[in-house]
Amino acid sequence: MSVLSFRDVSLRYPPRAGLRAANDDRFVLNGINLQVASHELIAIIGRSGSGKTSLLNLAAGFIAPTSGTIAVDDVPIQGPGADRAVVFQDDALYPWLNARDNVAFPLKLNGVSRAARHERAQQLLELVGLGDAGERHIWELSGGMRQRVGIARALAAEPRFLLLDEPLGALDALTRSRMQELLLRVQHRSGAGAVLITHSIDEALILASRVLVLSPHPGRLTAEIEAGFSAEVLAGTPTEKIKASPSFKRLHDALTSLIHSLPNEAAA
Amino acid sequence: MTLLTELRPVSRLAEAEAAERSSDNETPGAKPATGAAGTPKPIPIVVISTLTVAVILGLWSLASAHELVSPVFLPSPHQVVIATYNLIVTGFVDATLFEHVGASLYRIFGALIASILIGIPAGLAVGTSRIGRGILDPVVEFLRPLPPLAYLPLIIIWIGIGETSKITVIALAMLPSIILSTSAGVRSVSRDHVNAARSLGATPRQVLVQVVLPSAVPSILTGVRIALGAGWTTLVAAELVAATSGIGFMIQSAAQFLVTDVVIAGIVVIALIAILLEYVARLIERRLVPWASHR
Numbered sequence: 001m002s003v004l005s006f007r008d009v010s011l012r013y014p015p016r017a018g019l020r021a022a023n024d025d026r027f028v029l030n031g032i033n034l035q036v037a038s039h040e041l042i043a044i045i046g047r048s049g050s051g052k053t054s055l056l057n058l059a060a061g062f063i064a065p066t067s068g069t070i071a072v073d074d075v076p077i078q079g080p081g082a083d084r085a086v087v088f089q090d091d092a093l094y095p096w097l098n099a100r101d102n103v104a105f106p107l108k109l110n111g112v113s114r115a116a117r118h119e120r121a122q123q124l125l126e127l128v129g130l131g132d133a134g135e136r137h138i139w140e141l142s143g144g145m146r147q148r149v150g151i152a153r154a155l156a157a158e159p160r161f162l163l164l165d166e167p168l169g170a171l172d173a174l175t176r177s178r179m180q181e182l183l184l185r186v187q188h189r190s191g192a193g194a195v196l197i198t199h200s201i202d203e204a205l206i207l208a209s210r211v212l213v214l215s216p217h218p219g220r221l222t223a224e225i226e227a228g229f230s231a232e233v234l235a236g237t238p239t240e241k242i243k244a245s246p247s248f249k250r251l252h253d254a255l256t257s258l259i260h261s262l263p264n265e266a267a268a
Numbered sequence: 269m270t271l272l273t274e275l276r277p278v279s280r281l282a283e284a285e286a287a288e289r290s291s292d293n294e295t296p297g298a299k300p301a302t303g304a305a306g307t308p309k310p311i312p313i314v315v316i317s318t319l320t321v322a323v324i325l326g327l328w329s330l331a332s333a334h335e336l337v338s339p340v341f342l343p344s345p346h347q348v349v350i351a352t353y354n355l356i357v358t359g360f361v362d363a364t365l366f367e368h369v370g371a372s373l374y375r376i377f378g379a380l381i382a383s384i385l386i387g388i389p390a391g392l393a394v395g396t397s398r399i400g401r402g403i404l405d406p407v408v409e410f411l412r413p414l415p416p417l418a419y420l421p422l423i424i425i426w427i428g429i430g431e432t433s434k435i436t437v438i439a440l441a442m443l444p445s446i447i448l449s450t451s452a453g454v455r456s457v458s459r460d461h462v463n464a465a466r467s468l469g470a471t472p473r474q475v476l477v478q479v480v481l482p483s484a485v486p487s488i489l490t491g492v493r494i495a496l497g498a499g500w501t502t503l504v505a506a507e508l509v510a511a512t513s514g515i516g517f518m519i520q521s522a523a524q525f526l527v528t529d530v531v532i533a534g535i536v537v538i539a540l541i542a543i544l545l546e547y548v549a550r551l552i553e554r555r556l557v558p559w560a561s562h563r
Contacts, residue, residue, distance in 0.1 A: 060467050082469030092460035095559035096482045106468040109478070139562035157468045 002073050002160040004059065004084070004193060006034040009068035010218075011054055027218030028054045032068070034212070034221065038160065041187055041194040041230065043208035044221075045201060047259065051219030052197045056165050059195060060086050072160065082106060085159035089166040091146040093138045099149050100125065100134030106157035124152040127186060144175040151183065155190055162187060162194040168203065177239055180206055184233055201255050205229055205248060206239055211255065215262040223258055227251060343529040348536070351529035360530055361521045363513050369537065371513040375431065375506075376499050379438035383495060387443050388488065391450020395484070396476065404447065412444040416502040420509060429510040434503070441502040442495035449491025453484025486553070486560035493549045500542050515541075 009032040028051045036042050046052050057063045058070055061080040069076050072083055085106070093102045100121045101108075107117035125134050128148040138146065147167050154162055167183070168176045184207050187194045198204050204211045205227045213223040229242050242248055325345055331337060332344035343351070355365035363371075393400030394408070420437050427433040457480050465479045507516025515534055522530035553560070 060463070062463050062466070080463070080466035082467070084467060086464065086467040088460050088464060090460055092458070092464040094461065094479070094482070095562060096485070096557070105465075105478070109465075109468060109470050109474055137559065137562075139559060153464075153468070163467070 002038045002083075002193065004034075004036045004161050004195070005071050005074075006032045006058070007069045007071070008033060009058060009065045009070060011051070011058060011063070012066045012218075029058070029065075030218035030220055032219070032221060036161065036193045036195055038193045039188070039191055040210070041184070041196060041208050042210045042212060043196045043198055043204035044212045044214055045198055045204045045255070045259070046214030046219070047216060047262070048199065050214045050216035052199075052214055053165060055214065055219065056086070056163050056195065056197050059161075060084055060163050082109075082157040083160045084163055085154035085157045085161075086163045086165060087147070087150045087154050087167040089169050091138075091143075091150045093146055093149055093153070095138045097138070098134065099130065099136050099138065099141065099145075102138065102149055103134075103152045103156050105153060120156065121152075124155055125149075127155075127189070128152045128182065142175075143171050144179055147171065147179060148182065151186060155186065155192075159192050162190075162192050164194060164196040166197050166199070169198070176203075181233060181239060183207065184230055188234055201252055201259070202243065205251055205255070206233060206242065213255070213258060213262075222262070225251060225255065340526055341528060343532065347529045348532050351527075352533040352536075355518075355530065355533055360518055360527075363518075365518075365533075365537065368513055368515045368518045369541065371511075372503055372507065372515045373541075375434050375438060375514065376496070376503050378431075378435045379442055379499055379503075380492070380496065382435065383439040383442035383446050383499075384492065386439075387446030387491075387495075388450050390443075391447040391484075391488070391491075392454060392476070392481070394447060395451035395454025396480070401451075408444050408447050411440060412448070416441040416498075417505050417509075420506060424510060434506045434511065437506050438499045438502050442499045445494040445498060446488070446491045449487045449494070450484055453487025453491075454480055456487065457483040486557045489549070489553045489557065493546065493553075496545050496549060497542070500538075500545065504538060 009029060010027060011029040012027045032055065044052055044055060054063070058065055061070075061077050061084065071077060077084070093099075094105065097105065100118065103124050104112075104117040104121040107120060112120070122131070122134060125131055128151055130145060130148055130152070133141065133145065133149075138149070141149065150167065151162075164183070168179050171179060180203060196204070196207060206229055208227055209230055211225045211227055212221050213225075214220070215222040229248060232242055233239060328342075329345055332339060332342050332347075336342075339347075352365070354360075357364070359365065359367065390400075390404055394404050395401075416437050419440070420433075423433045423437050423440075427436060461479050461483060462475055465475050470478060503514075504516035504519075507514040508520045511517040515538055519531050519534040519538075522528075522534065
């Protein structure tokens with residue numbers, strides 16, 4: 001059982017010459033407090049420009065916070081690490097490797113033998129339903145297949161947390177809803193905690209046990225909503241049915257009006 | 269918009285295929301030929317090019333047949349073919365054509381290996397480190413615009429007239445493009461690719477070897493191709509100045525005795541080898557980095 005935590009985290013652009021130092025507008029994120037435990041999947045939603053991706057980049061360790069601490073089990077993170085594997089919106093797979101070698105990439109970094117990493121990669125490909133695509137080139141795969149390879153690659157690192165940066169954002173609606181279910185099952189099975197960045201309220205409600213709303217300028221977490229639908233999805237209830245239920249609609253409407261009431265980026 | 273993103277992988281493939289086709293056919297946007305229906309097929313570029321070569325050869329034959337120019341200066345194509353045959357069988361200035369070509373190729377590939385061994389690490393240093401860039405930038409920028417023949421005499425004073433000096437000059441001519449293409453390739457690495465590796469547990473060294481270097485390979489290969497071109501030009505020039513074998517030396521000697529047919533045969537051979545090298549380089553590129561056109 002691990003916990004990824006943000007404590008009073010803020011992030012601002014470095015002061016530019018000619019601008020006065022204490023300018024609140026340049027805070028991308030301010031006063032972020034957040035805890036994510038193993039096994040749980042939380043979603044962070046907000047409009048573009050609200051700092052969602054910055055928040056994920058902080059968690060990944062790609063950028064350092066201006067103030068506050070980000071820690072895994074109370075140990076402050078010192079940059080990127082395999083305990084927090086990222087799945088990118090733009091897949092970020094390596095085109096010079098085939099699908100299987102992409103999945104095996106983290107194992108190769110750890111010096112796992114060729115035979116062992118091929119076997120493990122094959123298992124993971126099967127887990128995401130791509131058991132017979134291992135030899136294929138990345139550019140021969142569809143968008144949905146690429147994201148599944150990306151998820152398998154992240155899992156190969158055996159992370160304690162999966163950081164999902166709109167991984168399904170570029171997919172068509174049909175593929176997307178199928179991928180949501182797959183993502184949820186795979187994450188549940190791996191036991192890793194997950195932070196999902198998304199701009200889709202539907203997706204957040206279906207997948208996450210908690211939905212956090214990020215309001216822009218500066219980015220703050222303004223609301224937190226408990227959603228229990230992911231348990232139903234895992235139990236096998238079709239997502240269409242869940243989305244049609246009154247309780248889902250109620251939460252969906254509440255979140256929609258909440259997000260619309262927030263100042264948008266043009267106002268800032 | 270959704271439709272466009274859905275189609276992206278497919279259309280990328282289509283683009284690549286179209287680019288492939290356009291290189292030996294007509295423009296990718298051209299209307300498909302409508303077989304029996306009437307509109308005539310556009311003439312393929314290959315045919316036009318072949319015709320051009322045929323016309324040039326024809327004019328050349330006519331000019332030499334009617335002795336518009338003295339045969340001493342312009343031998344007929346037929347004579348050049350005979351000269352080429354003699355070059356292959358008996359040779360010129362103590363070596364057959366293949367021995368001359370072999371000597372030249374030995375120099376160019378020796379220089380290529382040397383410049384790759386030096387150029388790729390140097391390019392990595394320029395592309396990844398501020399200090400490396402600071403140190404090497406002035407050297408590369410000094411070397412790059414210099415015509416190799418300008419420093420050839422100096423190299424001969426320093427190293428002598430043996431193989432080493434020729435290989436050194438050719439390697440110096442090749443170095444800038446390899447260094448610059450390597451550093452450009454290194455700098456063009458996708459940030460997501462680097463970040464992905466870091467988040468999967470890669471050390472900085474692993475990022476360099478497993479991500480940055482493979483990303484730079486297409487650019488490095490382009491650099492090698494340019495370097496081969498530059499090296500080939502320099503080679504022939506270097507052999508004109510100081511050599512006892514090689515295709516450039518052969519032309520130079522032939523010119524001194526006004527054996528014009530050998531001069532022309534030599535020029536044609538030089539051009540053919542350059543085209544062949546370029547073709548092989550492209551082939552290697554397609555084999556080694558098939559993904560480069562799919563990025």
